[in-house]
Amino acid sequence: MKFFLLIFGTLLFFTSCKNSKYSLDSNLYKNSFKGVLVIDPIKKDTLYNHNSTKYFTPASNTKIFTLYSSLHILPNKIPALKYSIQKDTLYIQGTGDPTLLHPYFKDSIAISFLKKHSNIALNTSNFKDNKYGPGWAWEDYDTYYSPEKNGLPIYGNVLTIHKGNNLIATPNYFKDSITFSNLPKRREEHTNMFYYNSASTDTITTPFITNNNVIKDLLxxxxQKNITISSRLPEGDKNILYSVASDSVYKRMMHKSDNFLAEQLMLVSSGVLTDTLKFKIAKEYILETKLSNLKQKPRWVDGSGLSRYNLFTPESMVYVLHELYKNLPKERLYTLFPVVNAPKIKKEDTMQKPYLYAKSGSLGNNYCLSGYLITNSGKTVIFSFMNNHFVRSSSDIKKEMHQFFEHIRDTY
Structure with a gap:
């Protein structure tokens, strides 16, 4: 009898899932491209599959691969500095750690360490990457979500400006480089000359240009001591200073979709694997070792998903999500992924119990969501739902997607 009920329930779900195609085949998706894969990780059943082996622009769903890479490569705390002491001089190298005096983390472990030494020599030769990822929009240079990458980030590589009784700039080093202006841009493209609307009371965050001299001057x-730029580090093993708990960075990256943290985590990962900070090193290591079984190898060009050059399939997303599901305690896994609330259509929707733990990804005309869905019966299913090239509003797309998710939640 129990067996019969199980079979009947499964058939009922598949039938209702097919009937639910009214939303996924609605005119809303006309002339656009969608891919969906939903699996039951315990039964190893595929519950829904549509275009799951096709490539899509993932936007910030790319951060799921960055999370997976970081969890496999990085220790429990983020490496903050590599250093060596020779005679009376402390030689330091950045590790790509994004938390040093970051507006959110405000980590000062490295600063406290450096204050103990009189003579400091900074070497930056280990950073071998470009400051921007391939395919990033050039006009985003002054937007908060597009800071430059480098080997020794500080203040999150952004200038924060707000106005109370006086204009307050963090870091204060750039205060004399701020001009009151009504120009739409917030910074000159090629110089650290910043603009702030005199009538504004908003807090704005603007990336600054990073180079050896800027980092040296900020430190x-x-x-309040001189730092020299060194072309080398002493030979031999290097010591490592650690900063914040790695999970705190992963959580911030995933919950706020923080592009800067994602990019820097891939650099930190490459520095753990080698002596070089370069995205490609960490990417290739993960794809060639931990993810060598992916059936559709992604075109993966950055850690954040800012680039439209990235191409991933729903099947690849679900594969990585499944690996995380198998290897992490659920209470830790679901803490790392943000809760996704359904679009509020009715007032009573505000009382809805969370059931989606997933990462979204948005670019113009693209919206993707991949993660974990908890059904009313207590089951967990893993899904990736990727939408590209739609010309309707993203809010319409989200409402249709959530109808599909709610159907699975209520019937499986």
Whole structure:
């Protein structure tokens, strides 16, 4: 009898899932491209499959691969500095750690360490990447979500400006480079000259240009001591100073879809694997070792998903999500993924119990969502739903997607 009920329930779900195609085949998706894969990880059943082996622009769903890579490569705390002491001089190298005086983390472990030394030499030769990822939009240079990458980030590589009784700039080093202006841009493209609307009371965050001199000057301003730029580090093993708990960075990256953290985590990962900070090193290591069984190898060009050059399939997303599901305690896994709330259509929707733990990804005309769905019966299913090239509003797309998710939640 129990067996019969199980078979009947399964057939009922598949039938109702097919009937639910009214939403996925609605005119909303006309002339656009969608891919969906939903699996039951315990039964190893495929519950829904549509275009799951086709390639899509994933946007910030790319951060799922960055999370997976970081969890496999990085220790429990983020490496903050590599250093070596020779005679009376402390030689330091950045590891790509994004948390040093970051507006959110405000980590100062490295600063406290550096204050103990009188003579400091900074070497930056280990950073071998470009400051921007391939395919990033050039006009985003002054937007908060597109800071430059580098080997020794500081203040999140952004200038934060707000106005109370006086104009407050963090870091204060750039205060004399701020001009009141009504121009739509917030910074000159090729110089650290910033603009702030005199009538504004908003807090704005603008990336600054990073180079050896800027990083050196910022450190000197904080430490109130001279720093030299060294072309080399002493031979031999290097010591490592650690900063914050790695999970705190992963959680911030996933919950806020923080592009800067994602990019820097891939650099930190490459620095753990080798002596070089370069996205490609960490990417190739993961694809060639931990993810060598992927049936559709992605075109993976950055850690954040800012680039439209990225191409991933729903099947690849679900594969990585399944690996995370198998290898992480559920309470830790679901903490790393943000809760996704359904679009509020009715007032009573505000009381809805969370059931989606997933990462979204948005670019113009693209919206993707991949993660874990908890059904009313207590089952967990893993899904990736990718939408590309739609010309309707993304809110319409989200409402249709959530009808599909709610159907699975209520019937499986």
């Amino acid at each position: 000197e301003d904080i430490l």
